[in-house]
Amino acid sequence: MKSGKRGTILVGIATAVLLTTSACSGGLLGGGGDGAAGGDASGDSGPIKIGMVIPISGSSAPTGEYMKNGAQLAIDEINADGGVLGRQLELDVEDEACDAQQSVAGANKAVSNGVVVSVGGYCSGATLPTIPIFQKAGIPMIIPAANSQDLVNQGAENVFMINGTGKQQSTAALTFIKKEGFETVAIVDDNTSYSKDINTESRAQIEEDGSAEVVLSTSVTAGESDYSAVVRDIMGANPALVYWTGYYQEGGLIINQLKNAGFAGQVMVADGSVDPSLSQIAGAGAEGVFATMTQTPDTLEGAEDWIANYKKAFSSDPGPYSTQSYDAVRLAAEAIDKAESTDGDDIIKALEDIDGFQMFSGPLKFTPEHTLSSGGFVILVVKDGKFVLEDDLS
Amino acid sequence: VAQLIWDGLFVGSFYALIALGYSMVYGIIKLLNFAHGDIYMLGAFIGFAALTSLGGIPASLSIGALLVVMLLSMALTGTAGVIIERLAYRPLRGAPRLAVLITAVGVSFSLEYGISAIAGPNPKAFPVRLEGNVFDLIGARVSLPQIILILIAAVLMILLNFYIQSTSTGRAMRSIALDRNASLLMGINVNQVITRTFFIGSALAGAAGVMAGAYYGKIDFLMGFIIGLKAFTAAVIGGIGNIRGAMLGGLVLGFVEAFGSEWFGGQWRDVFAFAVLILFLTLRPTGILGERVTERV
Numbered sequence: 284m285k286s287g288k289r290g291t292i293l294v295g296i297a298t299a300v301l302l303t304t305s306a307c308s309g310g311l312l313g314g315g316g317d318g319a320a321g322g323d324a325s326g327d328s329g330p331i332k333i334g335m336v337i338p339i340s341g342s343s344a345p346t347g348e349y350m351k352n353g354a355q356l357a358i359d360e361i362n363a364d365g366g367v368l369g370r371q372l373e374l375d376v377e378d379e380a381c382d383a384q385q386s387v388a389g390a391n392k393a394v395s396n397g398v399v400v401s402v403g404g405y406c407s408g409a410t411l412p413t414i415p416i417f418q419k420a421g422i423p424m425i426i427p428a429a430n431s432q433d434l435v436n437q438g439a440e441n442v443f444m445i446n447g448t449g450k451q452q453s454t455a456a457l458t459f460i461k462k463e464g465f466e467t468v469a470i471v472d473d474n475t476s477y478s479k480d481i482n483t484e485s486r487a488q489i490e491e492d493g494s495a496e497v498v499l500s501t502s503v504t505a506g507e508s509d510y511s512a513v514v515r516d517i518m519g520a521n522p523a524l525v526y527w528t529g530y531y532q533e534g535g536l537i538i539n540q541l542k543n544a545g546f547a548g549q550v551m552v553a554d555g556s557v558d559p560s561l562s563q564i565a566g567a568g569a570e571g572v573f574a575t576m577t578q579t580p581d582t583l584e585g586a587e588d589w590i591a592n593y594k595k596a597f598s599s600d601p602g603p604y605s606t607q608s609y610d611a612v613r614l615a616a617e618a619i620d621k622a623e624s625t626d627g628d629d630i631i632k633a634l635e636d637i638d639g640f641q642m643f644s645g646p647l648k649f650t651p652e653h654t655l656s657s658g659g660f661v662i663l664v665v666k667d668g669k670f671v672l673e674d675d676l677s
Numbered sequence: 678v679a680q681l682i683w684d685g686l687f688v689g690s691f692y693a694l695i696a697l698g699y700s701m702v703y704g705i706i707k708l709l710n711f712a713h714g715d716i717y718m719l720g721a722f723i724g725f726a727a728l729t730s731l732g733g734i735p736a737s738l739s740i741g742a743l744l745v746v747m748l749l750s751m752a753l754t755g756t757a758g759v760i761i762e763r764l765a766y767r768p769l770r771g772a773p774r775l776a777v778l779i780t781a782v783g784v785s786f787s788l789e790y791g792i793s794a795i796a797g798p799n800p801k802a803f804p805v806r807l808e809g810n811v812f813d814l815i816g817a818r819v820s821l822p823q824i825i826l827i828l829i830a831a832v833l834m835i836l837l838n839f840y841i842q843s844t845s846t847g848r849a850m851r852s853i854a855l856d857r858n859a860s861l862l863m864g865i866n867v868n869q870v871i872t873r874t875f876f877i878g879s880a881l882a883g884a885a886g887v888m889a890g891a892y893y894g895k896i897d898f899l900m901g902f903i904i905g906l907k908a909f910t911a912a913v914i915g916g917i918g919n920i921r922g923a924m925l926g927g928l929v930l931g932f933v934e935a936f937g938s939e940w941f942g943g944q945w946r947d948v949f950a951f952a953v954l955i956l957f958l959t960l961r962p963t964g965i966l967g968e969r970v971t972e973r974v
Contacts, residue, residue: 344798502944508893511684512938563802564895
């Protein structure tokens with residue numbers, strides 16, 4: 284709708300104005316206009332389209348913005364260096380709204396726009412149904428953020444995950460629990476695919492390990508304000524550590540309400556809750572909250588230049604998954620370059636062959652199931668309202 | 678058990694405040710105003726904007742400032758409700774019920790994504806946070822802000838009850854609910870009364886929005902969705918169209934949720950609450966205080 288409307292308006296205006304419009308609106312126009320011509324993905328003229336199905340609306344929209352900017356930054360850098368195979372790259376962003384129906388529509392649109400690689404995927408529940416669509420079209424997916432084990436359990440050959448999986452995150456959690464000697468743990472999820480995955484996985488690993496006891500494993504409904512019910516349950520079970528595996532909005536509220544209820548134990552959150560807003564929402568209660576997370580620009584050494592570039596381009600701070608999205612685009616460009624082709628099968632082969640490609644999470648080599656060989660999870664802690672590195676688990 | 682009752686009462690009074698708007702509007706023009714939950718969200722955002730523009734408020738004045746902002750927010754959300762009625766619902770008053778229902782859904786989305794476009798999709802931390810001493814009251818952990826909020830809700834509901842029962846406008850509202858055409862013939866200015874109904878219902882939701890923002894500390898543009906559904910449920914439990922029923926329904930839903938999650942675990946809370954709703958409505962389709970609708974021939 285949006286691009287159609289904008290297109291009509293722009294056609295009405297003199298084309299000279301068009302010359303100055305940003306790369307982003309050029310992308311929208313291109314997406315609408317070249318549908319028929321661009322459908323031939325292996326054509327060797329015009330820009331190479333990189334698809335990105337991410338949440339632009341809905342409650343996860345802030346993260347979608349971080350991801351879009353991260354990807355755009357990589358695209359701009361690559362284009363400034365002459366592009367890939369002598370062609371420019373172009374980002375085609377479609378909305379998934381963290382919703383399975385919308386993501387399917389978005390993926391179909393991206394495919395018909397002629398994208399050659401997909402670098403989207405934040406909400407696992409919304410990314411899952413897009414896999415068969417891209418698979419059928421022979422388009423490789425480099426998933427920067429979504430990390431439910433379900434995504435790779437399907438065994439689709441076109442799926443590559445550059446975020447650690449739920450399993451790897453759970454292992455990091457367990458390592459930290461053992462290290463700190465927490466004896467009782469309560470795990471709470473928000474009923475989404477990603478969150479439940481970490482809950483079940485962590486619970487299984489902790490129970491198998493036997494050094495700690497899971498005294499409570501429960502779910503809450505996302506999108507509410509009052510979590511007194513789960514707070515009551517936690518107070519009743521009285522664990523040494525609460526592990527919240529959902530997103531930051533609910534996480535912040537639960538941490539605040541736990542603190543108001545007089546909870547004396549520690550809280551740890553999973554990567555979906557690592558956001559500057561967490562401590563704003565949770566208030567003083569956020570101090571000392573741990574998180575299982577891959578490295579963010581804030582915690583990485585030597586990322587200052589990158590942050591400065593990002594700020595210059597978008598006049599805002601990078602957020603969660605900006606780096607992963609940036610890396611996903613760079614990885615896609617690298618694979619297209621190595622494959623010397625925009626054909627899906629060639630790119631998939633090139634991705635499988637990649638060894639030692641430098642990313643924020645370290646040198647990349649995919650496992651046979653197309654996940655990172657090491658999750659790269661570390662433990663962060665909230666200090667003065669910001670997430671800082673607590674333990675790199677090495 | 679005391680804790681459960683207290684938690685149920687607290688959440689229930691939020692449900693009740695919002696349920697009132699649903700129930701009043703349904704009672705008077707038989708419209709399920711699905712945009713009502715978003716009015717609650719709008720109230721929270723108006724409160725947020727007002728408090729932010731006031732700048733730093735010393736903690737000692739925060740309750741006072743909050744009350745002022747709440748009244749302001751009530752006035753603005755009330756006005757918003759009136760405008761919505763005028764623009765979106767009144768032109769469709771003679772149209773089939775479904776058309777108006779879909780319009781209400783449309784208004785809901787417009788409000789949500791309008792606010793998202795203006796204020797940004799990020800959740801906002803509310804500038805004033807009600808935090809107070811927690812003390813023990815017969816086995817329940819009770820905090821001062823909770824008591825204040827419940828009192829505010831109670832005062833608003835008592836005022837509303839008085840307004841509906843004892844003023845001429847209130848009488849006019851009740852008569853329109855009974856029979857709009859007859860009321861018109863009796864010289865009641867139906868449009869004006871409907872406008873007032875929307876104003877009052879929306880103002881109550883706006884008040885609840887500011888209260889929720891200050892107590893929970895987080896607002897976002899989709900915050901009205903789930904609570905809107907819950908309040909609608911509360912209104913149906915109480916007998917939709919009935920003001921006292923809406924208050925009672927809110928509290929009942931709060932209690933059912935609190936006890937449900939205690940007995941079956943948190944993840945079963947909504948299953949239990951809505952199973953109770955289904956059971957209840959099969960036994961008593963008109964709700965607790967709803968009157969049996971006689972078929973007019």
